[in-house]
Amino acid sequence: MKPLAVFDIDGTLVDSRVLIHEATVAAARRVGLADPSYDVVRQTVGLSLHEAMRAIQPGLTDPELAEFVAGFQAFFRARYEAGHEEPLYAGVEDTLRRLKRDGWRLALATGQNRRGVARNMARAGWADLFVSTHCAEDGPGKPDPAMLIAAMAACGACTATTIMIGDTGHDHRMAVAAGAVAQGVGWGFHTAQEQIAAGAVHVALDLPELEAALDRFAAGQRAA
Incomplete structure (x- = not known):
């Protein structure tokens, strides 16, 4: 076989190391959170996006988490629409x-x-x-x-x-x-x-x- x-x-x-961290920082700023460190972000890569973002900011309500996730996705979408390829x-x-x-x-x-x-x-x-x-x-x-x-x-x-x-x-x-x-x-x-x-x-x-x-x-x- x-x-x-x-x-x-x-x-x-x-x-994707730099871009994932940049996207997470941009998402955090969108919802008024402190910038997460690269070391915090890197531990969550590989999880589904919702699980990763909840692990980065475990105290968020469900609506806040949804906004955090949306900010991450918006950052990537803007980069891809601008022609970026990792x-x-x-x-x-x-x-x-x-x-x-x-x-x-x-x-x-x-x-x-x-x-x-x-x-x-x-x-x-x-x-x-x-x-x-x-x-x-x-x-x-x-x-x-x-x-x-x-x-x-x-x-x-x-x-x-x-x-x-x-x-x-x-x-x-x-x-x-x-x-x-x-x-x-x-x-x-x-x-x-x-x-x-x-x-x-x-x-x-x-x-x-x-x-x-x-x-x-x-x-x-x-x-x-």
Whole structure:
């Protein structure tokens, strides 16, 4: 059976660190809140937007939370309407295409909404790379295993042949809950120590190290 690599987006494939913090600060100012620090914001990335914003400002009423969320979405919408596209980490495109050539099945599991997924899938060639995409709007968000279980079902994979690649503890807790292998990357939102504590079996510090880890995983599947 071909191995399945399920990728997170923000902080794993796409460098959205600055923009997500800027959007959260803009949203906070819109509702009269103090600017949240990057360290507070980064801990919530990967959760669904409502869960993330509630974690950043847990004392908000439901109407205040709705306004906070709306401010975040408005910031991103204005940036995208102005033609902004968040950059891929250098080398990501080559890594994804190499995995596809080597026979991997690829999927996405992200805390973004469907609009965000669609924007990413509109990148040149991405529609041909990924078998399926799964996001927080499809059901329970990370760290609930629902997204990853859905990805395995859509790709005809099982837990033994599935590896989840992400940059946050939310990704890894989801992988552990689903029974898949949790593979970390060290260039996103959570530290290597935070990822290991959440269940990552390894944290790659660059893309060549990630590819080597995935090669080992694939070799193990072939030997089984």
